Amino acid sequence: MPVFPRGSLDRRRFLAASAGAALATAALPGCASSVDTGSGAKGAKETLTIMDAAWLKADKQKAEQALGINLNVITYDVTKLNAMLAGGNPPDVVRGVGATDVPYFAARGLMADLDPYFAKSDVLKPSDLAAANDIWRYDSGAKKQGTGPRYGMAKDYSQDCMFWYRTDLFEAAKLDLPSDTEPLSCEEWLDLGKQLTKRRLGKVKVYGLSAGALNGPLTTFMWMTASAGGSLFAQDLATVDFSSPEALKALQWYLDYAKANIGPSVVNPNPDGWDGPTYQASRMAMANDGYWFGGVIGADAKLSGVSRLAPAPQLGSHRVSPCFGATGLWVPKGAKNKDTAWKFFEYYFGTLAEERATTGYGIPSLKSLVPKMPQDNAFHKQSYTVQQQELPYFSVLPVSPYAQADALNVVLTKVLPDAVNSGTSAGKIADTLNSRINEQLARGKELVG
Incomplete structure (x- = not known):
């Protein structure tokens, strides 16, 4: 977890x-x-x-x-x-x-x-x-x-990029449920999020999609860039390149998500602080949280009765389902x-x-404890099966040793809100992120050697 x-x-x-x-x-x-x-x-x-x-x-x-x-x-x-x-x-x-x-x-x-x-x-x-x-x-x-x-x-x-969804909110919107085996494209995922979002007097009352990674936006960009066939970090992990075609595609997806205001983002954080309370209160249709989130859901029989786990969406043809x-x-x-x-x-x-x-x-x-994973009801059986089917796509994406991930997320959370609100192009945002993050990585490399 x-x-x-x-x-x-x-x-x-x-x-x-x-x-x-x-x-x-x-x-x-x-x-x-x-x-x-x-x-x-x-x-x-x-x-x-x-x-x-x-x-x-x-x-x-x-x-x-x-x-x-x-x-x-x-x-x-x-x-x-x-x-x-x-x-x-x-x-x-x-x-x-x-x-x-x-x-x-x-x-x-x-x-x-x-x-x-x-x-x-x-x-x-x-x-x-x-x-x-x-x-x-x-x-x-x-x-x-x-x-x-x-x-x-x-x-x-x-596998932290899988997501949970509420069948009751999908049914109310008359939308087909996501597949247990075939991942959505990130474009399809975003479109569903838009259709599931509910507003009243211009304010969001039900988030259609929470695509904010638990450990900050850095991991979202790493995952989506990898799915598109690239890598956010260079091979020597000393630099990032948000300007590569794959990373730029991931950045543009996140900008579209943030601008659509269909879920929590660095521009409009969730007032609840994280997905749990919002999802439980029927105010979030899809939550981008891994299998561990089932522990939150499974404690409530009514909630678990309308909740299901789905594979990690993909931005490109390289299917990856990382652990962050x-x-x-x-x-x-x-x-x-x-x-x-x-x-x-x-x-x-x-x-x-x-x-x-x-x-x-x-x-x-511990492998010896896997048989103890809950499979006692329909909710646990579905999530267990989907999780087991996802395991072949497990991956750990490389993170630079030259800066703490928290420090890099600070750069992202400082740059992105103003950029989104001002309508700055993805290309210019990429240039700014490359400059600021690579400066930090260079300082760290000098210390580590």
Whole structure:
């Protein structure tokens, strides 16, 4: 399930609560003894500092009892994280978005190599790791993600460009339902969004389509450019080119979407902060969220009765269905409690993962847990089948190690609104984006080498 810091505070609260539900279910008392800190104090407990979404107090206490340690949970903040890493006093465990965070932090030597821990673990065996976990691998020499040491692990994952839709809103608009097997073209998707949008007195009352990626617009452009047969980043990942025919096509699609005002965008963000509340309230017909979003929907029998999952739309003939999340945990190279951090890993990705697998909040990170994915009713059977059919098109698109994805999204969210409102052409916007983003990447490359 993709997560923070790309979403809103409301979204983070929701995700923290959902994580807390898993903790409350799986953290059983009395299943671990106290960890000896070596201080000589009998029964003294070690403190593990975790940078994560906020935890509920009761869930934190249950996890502490299960592990026999104290947890110091600090809310994730990328600025604070960078400062702690620079100051040589990092958290012991950090929550991260594998697809976009690993290249940046691993290239700078800030992540601990966890291969020795995986090799010895009876809980997290390399042979049981889903292929999506390769997102958490990075070869610093080749500057290539997907190979090399493992620096973390995904708690679960989704193909993030798939979308959910409400059959009741389609039927009310007298529109055919999307196929379970054949992806829509992005043009067809946009057209459906326009037809499904409802306005009153000039204001949007029902969004026809939410095409805003969870982790910011950068990933939308990466996905659509790849589908059109190109790559937003150059082969050496040191530059972007929004002016290429494929990237320009993706940029123009997004401009058309934003101008049509049929869904949340960088021009008009969703007042709810993210898709969940809007979709639940019948104010969004299509939500561009991966399989993990089914965990939100499945908790409501009425909502799940009118909801279905569809393949990722395609801008061109190259069918790709990427993962831009694979949210999980990593251990900083400078962390002082690596052994205890690994015990937390085994608890979090082992014990708690069994409960998470049954909720529909993403595809399990362990292959042995895939049979636990929910298939108990028509809603879960449909989404499970569509997700399994989508797996052959799974991909991880290359992200530059020379700048944090959040920083590049800041450029996009600054440039695009004024450009859309002023009617600036896609070509001129592309030139501006190339200049500003490539300047950032060049500075980063000087630091990394």
